[in-house]
Amino acid sequence: MKSQVLLLLLLITACKNDVPHKEKVESKYENKAKDDAVVDAVDLGVYDYDGLEPLINLKDDKVHVVNFWATWCAPCVKELPYFEHINENYKDKNVEVLLVSLDFPKNYESKLKPFLKKYSIKSQVVAFDDTDQNRWIPAINKDWSGALPATIIYKGDKRQFYERSFTQEELENEILGFLH
Amino acid sequence: MKTLKLLTIMTLGLALFAFTNITIDKGYEVGDIATDFSLENIDGKMVSLADYKDAKGFIVIFTCNTCPYAVAYEDRVEALNKKYEDKGYPVIAIMPNNTDVMPGDNMEAMQARAKAKGFTFPYLTDKNQKIYPQYGATKTPHVYILEKTKKGNEVKYIGAIDDNYKDADAVTEKYTEDAVDALLKNSEIKVKSTRAIGCSIKV
Numbered sequence: 332m333k334s335q336v337l338l339l340l341l342l343i344t345a346c347k348n349d350v351p352h353k354e355k356v357e358s359k360y361e362n363k364a365k366d367d368a369v370v371d372a373v374d375l376g377v378y379d380y381d382g383l384e385p386l387i388n389l390k391d392d393k394v395h396v397v398n399f400w401a402t403w404c405a406p407c408v409k410e411l412p413y414f415e416h417i418n419e420n421y422k423d424k425n426v427e428v429l430l431v432s433l434d435f436p437k438n439y440e441s442k443l444k445p446f447l448k449k450y451s452i453k454s455q456v457v458a459f460d461d462t463d464q465n466r467w468i469p470a471i472n473k474d475w476s477g478a479l480p481a482t483i484i485y486k487g488d489k490r491q492f493y494e495r496s497f498t499q500e501e502l503e504n505e506i507l508g509f510l511h
Numbered sequence: 512m513k514t515l516k517l518l519t520i521m522t523l524g525l526a527l528f529a530f531t532n533i534t535i536d537k538g539y540e541v542g543d544i545a546t547d548f549s550l551e552n553i554d555g556k557m558v559s560l561a562d563y564k565d566a567k568g569f570i571v572i573f574t575c576n577t578c579p580y581a582v583a584y585e586d587r588v589e590a591l592n593k594k595y596e597d598k599g600y601p602v603i604a605i606m607p608n609n610t611d612v613m614p615g616d617n618m619e620a621m622q623a624r625a626k627a628k629g630f631t632f633p634y635l636t637d638k639n640q641k642i643y644p645q646y647g648a649t650k651t652p653h654v655y656i657l658e659k660t661k662k663g664n665e666v667k668y669i670g671a672i673d674d675n676y677k678d679a680d681a682v683t684e685k686y687t688e689d690a691v692d693a694l695l696k697n698s699e700i701k702v703k704s705t706r707a708i709g710c711s712i713k714v
Contacts, residue, residue, distance in 0.1 A: 404710060476649040478709055
């Protein structure tokens, strides 16, 4: 596992300057200044499917919650606090949240980053930019029709896919199912 | 809690099964016969597939004003109608969202959008949200190509318009056009269904 992380880090560092779809993963939310300069500091990783695939198939002992969303998707935005709640309160129970934004690249600076800043999103966020939907939608889940929001919860080989919205209670119940 | 949920679902399912003819499934697959409808167009008139006496089939597209993917495809939907209406495959656009949830998709907004973009195809509202579930549409945009046959309007293709929502110039696979072209040539449609990302239909 450690060597995988190291490899990933190496890859990320190596590709940082020349390959746009494998940028740095971490977002610097702790860097909270008062003005808009923070928006520039939101370091957003942008991935195509080949870049995203390893991030949604991690083989460790954690429960991973992957939510596909976008700032323009009203039901996605509505349930975002529930994912933030999971990220905040289940961290010590080995649960990790990854928010995969499908905002259009032209809106990264104008919409996505300001949104992340405004709502102080703490979960890890990556942007997903891959137009070959007919390839990656069925690859992510064979039953996904392509509607947003969509969520994957997985731990090791156990994997559930949800093409639907959640209430906080529903989401927590699903995660508890993975913890027990 | 879980048992209660299951019981409720089972009871509901039984009730549906007992009192209606609706089959509970995920909508149409290629080869199924699609239902006709009578839905209000932006000009106030009701539109049905049966109105199109000379059509060979239809490009039915569930779409709306408010979804960025649908908006990205507006010009391409108009181009599809321009190209195929005269050949017998008009575009029929249906707006499936609940407009209480999405006021930006209400009749006035639809009229304004159609006028601004110069839509030449009917832009209908599935006001009672009864039609899209029968088709099995889950998102906008979502394409169903139908061919008029003796049995009825047979579903020939389900899915995306093409393979690049972001950039019409970068498209390499024009799924919808390819399917209609094949129908016009009486040849086999190579790709009969595709996936596309879209905005969930608002209920």
